[in-house]
Amino acid sequence: MQFAFTNAPGMIVAFIVAISFLVFFHELGHYLVGRWCGIRILAFSLGFGPEIVGRTDRHGTRWKLCAIPLGGYVRFYGDEDVASRPDFKGLETLPEEERARTLNGAALWKRAATVAAGPIANFLLAITIFAVIFMVYGRAVSDPVVGEVTPDSPAAAAGVQPGDVMAALDGQPIDTFDAVVRYISVRPGVPVVLTVERNGAPVDLTVVPERVETEDRFGNEMELGRIGVVGTRDSGNFRVERYGPVAAIGQGALQSWHIVVSTYDYIVNVFAGRMKADQIGGPVRVATMAGQMASLGIVAFANFAAILSVSVGLFNLLPVPMLDGGHLMFYAIEAVRGRPLSARVQEFAFRIGLFLVLALMVFATWNDTIGRMG
Numbered sequence: 001m002q003f004a005f006t007n008a009p010g011m012i013v014a015f016i017v018a019i020s021f022l023v024f025f026h027e028l029g030h031y032l033v034g035r036w037c038g039i040r041i042l043a044f045s046l047g048f049g050p051e052i053v054g055r056t057d058r059h060g061t062r063w064k065l066c067a068i069p070l071g072g073y074v075r076f077y078g079d080e081d082v083a084s085r086p087d088f089k090g091l092e093t094l095p096e097e098e099r100a101r102t103l104n105g106a107a108l109w110k111r112a113a114t115v116a117a118g119p120i121a122n123f124l125l126a127i128t129i130f131a132v133i134f135m136v137y138g139r140a141v142s143d144p145v146v147g148e149v150t151p152d153s154p155a156a157a158a159g160v161q162p163g164d165v166m167a168a169l170d171g172q173p174i175d176t177f178d179a180v181v182r183y184i185s186v187r188p189g190v191p192v193v194l195t196v197e198r199n200g201a202p203v204d205l206t207v208v209p210e211r212v213e214t215e216d217r218f219g220n221e222m223e224l225g226r227i228g229v230v231g232t233r234d235s236g237n238f239r240v241e242r243y244g245p246v247a248a249i250g251q252g253a254l255q256s257w258h259i260v261v262s263t264y265d266y267i268v269n270v271f272a273g274r275m276k277a278d279q280i281g282g283p284v285r286v287a288t289m290a291g292q293m294a295s296l297g298i299v300a301f302a303n304f305a306a307i308l309s310v311s312v313g314l315f316n317l318l319p320v321p322m323l324d325g326g327h328l329m330f331y332a333i334e335a336v337r338g339r340p341l342s343a344r345v346q347e348f349a350f351r352i353g354l355f356l357v358l359a360l361m362v363f364a365t366w367n368d369t370i371g372r373m374g
Contacts, residue, residue, distance in 0.1 A: 153228020
């Protein structure tokens with residue numbers, strides 16, 4: 001009997017597997033670098049809330065699995081809570097030798113390295129997953145050759161013709177049809193200079209992608225830019241390319257970078273009014289997509305996990321107090337000023353950070369539920 005990942009229990013299982021895997025590596029990054037820097041670690045937790053099972057190792061770290069599988073944390077010596085907010089009053093009472101073993105009392109570079117290690121671990125995990133996929137299963141590619149031009153499309157209006165070889169977008173060379181789709185999809189309403197090779201000579205055409213709403217095979221709505229060119233099997237030379245270990249790692253890093261750039265472009269489009277903010281999702285959407293990708297098989301699920309890992313890394317790098325990026329922002333200010341911000345300022349900033357994170361979660365949950373009914 002095949003397990004149905006597209007029903008509610010299946011989605012929950014797929015979500016817990018994916019998020020626990022990513023959170024474990026994120027927190028492992030904090031843990032390993034923190035230990036290397038001599039910072040004492042009190043707890044390593046998968047999940048929040050009541051402890052289900054756990055053990056304390058010889059270093060005094062409590063490894064535990066908790067009841068609410070929506071994240072995890074590493075709690076350092078001298079932290080007031082799981083968000084690594086410093087216990088300023090407690091730190092003042094510690095001897096200098098003990099204070100140096102706390103996160104807040106360690107050297108600035110040790111603090112920065114320990115905090116940055118979490119998001120970096122997510123990026124490295126994504127690169128590794130992509131690399132394994134490219135080595136074992138390969139990557140489907142096709143040449144950037146125009147097979148068909150959709151009538152009355154932006155490409156038709158710009159003068160694109162079947163047989164044109166798309167060579168560059170805004171001066172950036174391209175070598176696959178996927179590169180065209182990726183670049184155009186996040187630029188609705190933005191003029192793009194498309195350089196094509198026609199009869200052996202370069203021709204520059206200005207095309208303005210139209211914003212379209214489409215659905216994937218599961219009915220999930222997506223908003224993207226499109227110019228109306230189609231690659232065909234005859235024109236595109238469709239193939240699967242496999243890579244050796246070194247090349248696969250390079251391709252994995254490139255794929256991860258594409259996700260970073262696409263995320264940035266989407267945010268810019270939202271603020272510019274070219275795209276809607278309804279693509280910002282929270283746990284409900286992640287769980288839904290986890291189940292959908294799991295139903296397609298291990299490769300689709302692993303690819304989804306890699307994309308999600310990059311997203312987790314990027315989210316944690318936001319310069320918002322409570323997140324890793326907020327801590328790094330404080331450390332950067334400290335490096336410039338020559339001294340840390342006062343305890344009062346940091347406490348106030350953490351309250352603002354908590355409000356921002358909660359507001360984002362409410363907005364994302366609205367998008368995932370009520371917003372999708374509209």
